Amino acid sequence: MHELGILNALVHIIEGIVRDENLTEVEKIVIEVGELSGVVPRYIEECYPAAVYKTFMEKTALELIVVPGIVKCRGCGLVFNAAANDLHCPGCSGQDLEILGGNDMIVSEIVCR
Amino acid sequence: MDEFKVLQVKKSVFADNDRRAEALRQTLKKHRVFLLNLMSSPGAGKTTLLSRTIETLGNQLKIGVMEADIDSDVDARTIESFGAKVIQLHTGGMCHLDADMTRQGLEALGTDDLELAILENVGNLVCPAEFDTGAVKNAMILSVPEGDDKPLKYPLMFSVCDLVLINLFDVLPYFDFDMKKCVTNIRLRNPKAKIIPVCARTGEGIDLWCDWLCSEISAWRGQ
Numbered sequence: 001m002h003e004l005g006i007l008n009a010l011v012h013i014i015e016g017i018v019r020d021e022n023l024t025e026v027e028k029i030v031i032e033v034g035e036l037s038g039v040v041p042r043y044i045e046e047c048y049p050a051a052v053y054k055t056f057m058e059k060t061a062l063e064l065i066v067v068p069g070i071v072k073c074r075g076c077g078l079v080f081n082a083a084a085n086d087l088h089c090p091g092c093s094g095q096d097l098e099i100l101g102g103n104d105m106i107v108s109e110i111v112c113r
Numbered sequence: 114m115d116e117f118k119v120l121q122v123k124k125s126v127f128a129d130n131d132r133r134a135e136a137l138r139q140t141l142k143k144h145r146v147f148l149l150n151l152m153s154s155p156g157a158g159k160t161t162l163l164s165r166t167i168e169t170l171g172n173q174l175k176i177g178v179m180e181a182d183i184d185s186d187v188d189a190r191t192i193e194s195f196g197a198k199v200i201q202l203h204t205g206g207m208c209h210l211d212a213d214m215t216r217q218g219l220e221a222l223g224t225d226d227l228e229l230a231i232l233e234n235v236g237n238l239v240c241p242a243e244f245d246t247g248a249v250k251n252a253m254i255l256s257v258p259e260g261d262d263k264p265l266k267y268p269l270m271f272s273v274c275d276l277v278l279i280n281l282f283d284v285l286p287y288f289d290f291d292m293k294k295c296v297t298n299i300r301l302r303n304p305k306a307k308i309i310p311v312c313a314r315t316g317e318g319i320d321l322w323c324d325w326l327c328s329e330i331s332a333w334r335g336q
Contacts, residue, residue: 001207002240002243004207004210005207005209005211005240005244006126006243008127009126009127009129009130009211009244012129013124013126013128013129016129017120017122017124021120026308027117027166031126038239038242038243038269070243087265087268087317095265095301096301102124104126104127105125105126105127106122106123106124106125106126107122107123107124107125107126108121108122108123109120109121109122110119110120110122111117111118111119111120112117112118112119112120113115113116113117113118
């Protein structure tokens with residue numbers, strides 16, 4: 001359900017771009033999903049057909065790129081992949097982490113005419 | 114027919130909502146209506162806390178409440194019985210409110226005669242945290258039975274809140290809830306969040322919460 005709400009926001013964003021750029025057709029959109037964004041890529045794929053049903057994006061393909069969640073330990077300064085280490089610093093086991101990337105969901109590219 | 118081309122967009126999916134939220138904040142500022150977004154799990158005590166808040170501050174502040182739920186109007190009826198202006202918003206299955214839904218809700222509620230508008234968001238620790246509603250401040254309630262590890266499990270919710278109320282602290286003896294550990298866990302996600310233990314049912318700590326609310330409102334008015 002959470003992913004469906006996010007996809008509705010996505011359809012609105014693309015709608016705005018189509019209007020601003022005077023596009024006639026959107027063949028594919030490329031979306032970057034950060035591992036720390038709280039968005040589950042598999043659910044995005046499953047909800048996508050429902051979100052674009054009866055919209056101008058009904059035939060638009062979706063490509064997802066998962067962006068690794070990279071964090072820096074505030075304790076020892078180590079930079080590491082948060083998801084692979086279960087949000088614990090592999091150096092000092094600290095959990096006080098600064099997010100450096102992979103916490104957003106971004107429309108990266110659209111293939112259109 | 115034209116060839117397909119690739120447009121580099123690099124725009125956050127939340128960008129439109131963030132823009133709408135900022136616009137709503139500006140409008141509310143102009144009308145001097147302070148909007149608080151109150152979030153929690155279902156059953157953590159949002160409605161009980163609001164009832165107490167209206168009892169305590171109802172004479173000093175003109176308060177309006179927007180109750181957002183997937184269905185029913187039981188919360189709105191409860192709040193109404195405490196004498197505040199209230200509107201029930203049905204999200205129709207959606208698990209959160211975004212800035213545009215909040216704006217529509219405020220319009221339906223009518224803010225001309227209000228000084229404080231409170232949005233009781235849908236009970237959920239995931240989605241409401243992701244969408245900026247246009248509120249001046251975000252607060253959340255964590256109730257003792259939910260456990261002291263919630264800030265670790267739902268990090269985003271705790272990182273977007275200015276205030277965390279730990280509700281039902283009177284039942285602490287009956288649960289494996291370590292208050293110290295909970296505060297440490299909240300601090301890991303949000304070093305700046307203010308933390309106030311309350312018991313909405315008995316009224317303990319409500320004065321501290323109302324003091325926080327009033328001082329935030331006067332600081333915002335002075336800006």
